[in-house]
Amino acid sequence: MTDAESVPELPTDLDAVRDALVDWYEADHREFPWRRTEDPYEILVSEVMSQQTQLDRVVPAWEDFLDEWPTTADLAAADRADVVAFWSDHSLGYNNRAKYLHEAAEQVEAEFGGSFPKDPDGLSELMGVGPYTANAVASFAFDNGDAVVDTNVKRVLYRAFDVPDDDDAFERVASRLMPAGESRVWNNAIMELGGVACGKRPRCDEAGCPWREWCAAYQTGDFTAPDVPEQPSFEGSRRQFRGRIVRLLGEHDEMELDALGHRIRVDYAPDGERGREWLRGLVDDLADDGLVEADPSGDEVVVSLRR
Incomplete structure (x- = not known):
């Protein structure tokens, strides 16, 4: 297969x-502002602007754009040179996106009576709207998209x-x-x-x-x-979990081994692959380095920082 x-x-x-x-x-x-709207025009503008542009830069540009052209009718009636100039002034990347967005607004007004298609196939008919953008608008505006x-x-x-x-x-x-x-x-x-x-x-x-x-x-x-x-050199490494152990023990005078395990890994299971044997290896490493002490207390091992 x-x-x-x-x-x-x-x-x-x-x-x-x-x-x-x-x-x-x-x-x-x-909290991005386009997450608070179900207007397909506003969502389309956000999707086109977000292509290869950092989202923190998109927010003010999106707000300014909608202040200037709040509806598809406004955008369709605008001079395309003004739309392209806006795009360039706000450093939004390839100016052809501005042209396509303007043409898409014209299509919505002339071909769809001012209303957006509600499914990915229909949205894909708009100029410059590829499968990903069509699906995003269908999802976020109409709750009618694919994954x-x-x-x-x-x-x-x-x-x-x-x-x-x-x-x-x-x-x-x-x-x-x-x-x-x-x-x-x-x-x-x-x-x-x-x-x-x-x-x-x-x-x-x-x-x-x-x-x-x-x-x-x-x-x-x-x-x-x-x-x-x-x-990645740190996430998921033994060094990362050793650091978590030391930080936790700094907050508590002492902790039983299993209680410590559940605090440093959400999937900790005493008898599992990342369980008591794995955790005891980390604790022993820290003990060898002179950082912690691990003393038996009945059937449990109690771990504490070495003072």
Whole structure:
């Protein structure tokens, strides 16, 4: 079976996986203004501006653009040279995006009666709107899209579920994971996960990644990905977990071994691969370095900083 034909085994309780991600996203996420609207025009402008442009630079440009041309009718009636000049003045990259956006507004007004198509196929008929942008607008404006698969999402799926570096495999797994009829919240959530917790340098614990207990990369410490060819030097390393142990013991006078394990790894299981034997190895290393003491207390091992 080729990579294109294979799909890795996913967790058996997919509802738990889905709920964990959506709950994490809804509890706290980056507040971009286009996430507070369901207007397809405003979302299309954000998607076109965000192509290869940092989002913190997009926010003021997006707000200024909509102040200048608040509707497709306004944009369609504008002089194209003014739209291109705006694009250039705000350093938004290739000026042909401004031309395409202007033409798309003209199409909406002339061919669709001022109303946007509501599905990816219809949106793809607009000038300059490719499959990814069409799906994003369908998802975020109409909750009517497919699973988004961008570079960030591929990185998440590759690390979390061992999806092979193959576009067809990514598409199939992404589609299987997304709850039916919930493209708006799901695509926002998984893109947020890739942008905040699972970047090229992952921030699993710092960002409270909701998929740590299922994530293959978190369990093995191998955080390579299609766009991360080299192993990050710190995340998931023994050095990182040694640091966590020392910090925790600085906050507590002493901790039992298993209690310490559960605090430094969300997937800690005493008898598991990253369990008591693995943790005792870290503690012994720190003890050899003169940093901690590990004393038996009945059936438990109690660990404390060496004073």
